[in-house]
Amino acid sequence: IAAEYSECPSGKKGGDLGWFPRGKMAGPFQDVAFSTPVGATSAPFKST
Structure with a gap:
């Protein structure tokens, strides 16, 4: 899924x-x- 749809490098x-x-990524991403x-x-x- 990431390879096809992600906008992230x-x-x-x-x-x-x-x-x-913990604490390096944005809140919602880190929570998941x-x-x-x-x-x-x-x-x-x-x-x-």
Whole structure:
């Protein structure tokens, strides 16, 4: 999905952002990232 629809440069890597600490990303993105279980995939969501 990321490779096809993402406007972020990471879309070319399938949306892989690598590791990042809590507090580095925008609120809604961070909320989903840190509430999704390890190894699971969240539902699509919009972030800015």
